[in-house]
Amino acid sequence: MTTPNPDAPPILAQGLAKTYKVGFWFNRTVRALQSLDLQVGAGQIYGLLGPNGAGKSTTIKILMNLVRPSSGIARIFGQPVDEASTRRLVGFLPENPAPYEYLTGREFVTLAGQLAGLSGQELDVRVKEVLGAVEMAGAEKLQIRRYSKGMVQRVALAQALVSRPKLLILDEPTSGLDPLGRRQMRDLILAEREKGTTVLFCSHIIPDVESLCDRLAVLVGGRLVREGSVRELVSAQVPTVEVVVEGLAPDAVKGLGIPLESLQALDGRVLLQVSDVDTQRLLSGVLGAGGRVNQVQPARFSLEQLFMNALKESGRASTVGGEINT
Numbered sequence: 452m453t454t455p456n457p458d459a460p461p462i463l464a465q466g467l468a469k470t471y472k473v474g475f476w477f478n479r480t481v482r483a484l485q486s487l488d489l490q491v492g493a494g495q496i497y498g499l500l501g502p503n504g505a506g507k508s509t510t511i512k513i514l515m516n517l518v519r520p521s522s523g524i525a526r527i528f529g530q531p532v533d534e535a536s537t538r539r540l541v542g543f544l545p546e547n548p549a550p551y552e553y554l555t556g557r558e559f560v561t562l563a564g565q566l567a568g569l570s571g572q573e574l575d576v577r578v579k580e581v582l583g584a585v586e587m588a589g590a591e592k593l594q595i596r597r598y599s600k601g602m603v604q605r606v607a608l609a610q611a612l613v614s615r616p617k618l619l620i621l622d623e624p625t626s627g628l629d630p631l632g633r634r635q636m637r638d639l640i641l642a643e644r645e646k647g648t649t650v651l652f653c654s655h656i657i658p659d660v661e662s663l664c665d666r667l668a669v670l671v672g673g674r675l676v677r678e679g680s681v682r683e684l685v686s687a688q689v690p691t692v693e694v695v696v697e698g699l700a701p702d703a704v705k706g707l708g709i710p711l712e713s714l715q716a717l718d719g720r721v722l723l724q725v726s727d728v729d730t731q732r733l734l735s736g737v738l739g740a741g742g743r744v745n746q747v748q749p750a751r752f753s754l755e756q757l758f759m760n761a762l763k764e765s766g767r768a769s770t771v772g773g774e775i776n777t
């Protein structure tokens with residue numbers, strides 16, 4: 452058995468690919484992941500963002516050694532993902548946690564703590580601590596089958612935290628949580644980073660990714676299409692301007708022949724987004740056609756725009772999943 456290297460990146464993936472065999476005769480394949488390179492540095496909160504079927508869970512399952520990659524390398528703290536010594540350093544929240552229903556929340560988290568090597572008073576104290584942190588102390592004696600989806604998500608997070616992991620891997624951590632629960636989950640993730648824990652989480656909830664991540668990777672159809680810090684990625688977008696026009700119908704605005712990022716009819720006005728370089732031409736066109744310009748302001752770039760652009764470029768705006776080959 453080799454020991455994990457604390458100076459190695461918590462997560463490293465090189466050329467990671469996964470092809471699933473599907474169909475009754477397993478004669479078709481789905482390419483879920485294609486040559487993924489990823490490096491997550493110590494203490495970072497790293498987000499995997501992508502639409503349904505982008506390959507986020509497959510990446511996480513490979514890192515958790517639940518799925519074998521078809522090719523490529525995946526390492527945790529410098530060790531292969533199937534190395535037992537690395538498992539103790541990782542806390543994992545799966546996409547649809549399915550804890551033993553007949554255990555109480557407290558029993559379940561205690562079991563997870565025992566499996567992680569805790570015992571005696573240290574175990575009791577830690578179980579109480581994590582159940583308190585996820586606000587489940589009041590329901591800890593209830594069997595899990597009586598829990599709501601959000602409560603299951605909370606105890607599942609408690610089991611991921613109980614061993615004080617150095618790396619937390621969270622698959623859709625805010626799924627099933629109400630707005631308050633989502634806020635608490637975000638605060639817990641930030642608190643973990645304060646303690647020096649590295650966090651990898653996947654989501655398709657853009658505000659969660661935007662508010663939490665230091666860096667992120669955008670996956671579409673199994674391919675990495677963007678990677679960087681949230682700020683870098685958002686500021687690399689082509690600047691656009693928002694223009695509100697009155698006195699012209701949407702079709703008349705479209706008829707000006709100026710490329711528009713978006714167009715929305717709003718109660719007698721038309722709200723447009725246009726690339727910075729086309730703004731003057733648009734304004735002259737609107738005035739020349741007898742319209743009035745009500746408002747012009749730079750658009751605030753959001754991760755959502757970046758995401759939509761990435762989808763558009765990949766030609767995947769209306770499709771999900773990996774490539775299916777027959």
Ligand SMILES: Nc1ncnc2c1ncn2[C@@H]1O[C@H](COP(=O)(O)OP(=O)(O)OP(=O)(O)O)[C@@H](O)[C@H]1O
Binds near residue numbers: 482483502506773
């Ligand atoms: N066990 C499996 N067998 C066959 N195909 C699979 C399997 N697991 C995933 N896939 C396929 O691989 C592709 C990627 O799926 P994956 O679950 O990794 O995506 P995801 O980004 O996590 O999606 P979501 O956001 O919907 O959870 C999809 O096309 C999916 O149908």
